[in-house]
Amino acid sequence: QEAYTRVLMGNIDLSRLIFPSNTAGGTVESFARRALWDVGLNYGHGTGHGIGNFLSVHEWPVGFQSNNVPLEAGMFTSIEPGYYRDGEFGIRIEDIALVVEAQTEQPFLTFEVVSLVPYDRNLIDLSLLSPEQIRYLNSYYERIRAHVGPELRRQRLEEEYEWLQESTEP
Numbered sequence: 460q461e462a463y464t465r466v467l468m469g470n471i472d473l474s475r476l477i478f479p480s481n482t483a484g485g486t487v488e489s490f491a492r493r494a495l496w497d498v499g500l501n502y503g504h505g506t507g508h509g510i511g512n513f514l515s516v517h518e519w520p521v522g523f524q525s526n527n528v529p530l531e532a533g534m535f536t537s538i539e540p541g542y543y544r545d546g547e548f549g550i551r552i553e554d555i556a557l558v559v560e561a562q563t564e565q566p567f568l569t570f571e572v573v574s575l576v577p578y579d580r581n582l583i584d585l586s587l588l589s590p591e592q593i594r595y596l597n598s599y600y601e602r603i604r605a606h607v608g609p610e611l612r613r614q615r616l617e618e619e620y621e622w623l624q625e626s627t628e629p
Contacts, residue, residue, distance in 0.1 A: 461498075462542045463550050463582035468494035469540040470552045471592045473506070477561045477569045484523035484530055491523070491540040494587075500542055507537040510555065530568060534558045538570065552578065575603045577626040600627035 469491040478487050484507070489496075491506045509521025520528040521536050530536070536558065541551035556570035577600065585593070604627050611620040 460582050460584050464584040464587045465494040466540050466542050466550050466552050467578055467583060468592060470538055470554060471595050473538050474556060474570050474572050475595045477567050480566045480568055481529045484527045485525040488523035495542060502541045507539050509536050511535045530558045532558050532560050532568060575607055577603060597629045603627050
């Protein structure tokens with residue numbers, strides 16, 4: 460539960476980050492690792508990769524490694540921190556995000572997560588999350604309800620709709 464929560468914290472911290480235009484992904488990648496680093500943990504894979512241009516699974520040149528191009532509005536990338544304990548378990552939380560202009564005076568960027576899938580509530584230790592992370596999570600859950608809920612209702616998927624409501628409670 461602690462490892463899952465720390466991976467989620469990294470996912471949230473990178474997803475809500477506001478950063479200057481013309482910033483390369485490798486420059487901001489450590490925000491996804493910080494919650495794990497705080498307790499001496501890390502992961503041995505990349506934090507994310509571009510998607511969509513040639514329909515490749517891992518598409519260069521967008522991503523969070525040092526050789527990736529600067530992030531620009533309109534790019535899609537995965538944000539996928541994780542943690543693996545050899546012989547025991549592995550965790551990876553992967554979202555797809557669109558790079559968008561931030562609501563700032565100067566031209567800064569941020570991410571808009573577009574995957575709209577709830578996280579596993581049973582694995583989240585709320586006591587580890589900051590108030591900002593909880594606000595982000597609640598806002599994300601509101602977006603999921605607003606966008607996915609009506610579609611489930613339209614398709615008359617009431618059991619799935621009820622699951623969504625429970626899974627996205629504040």
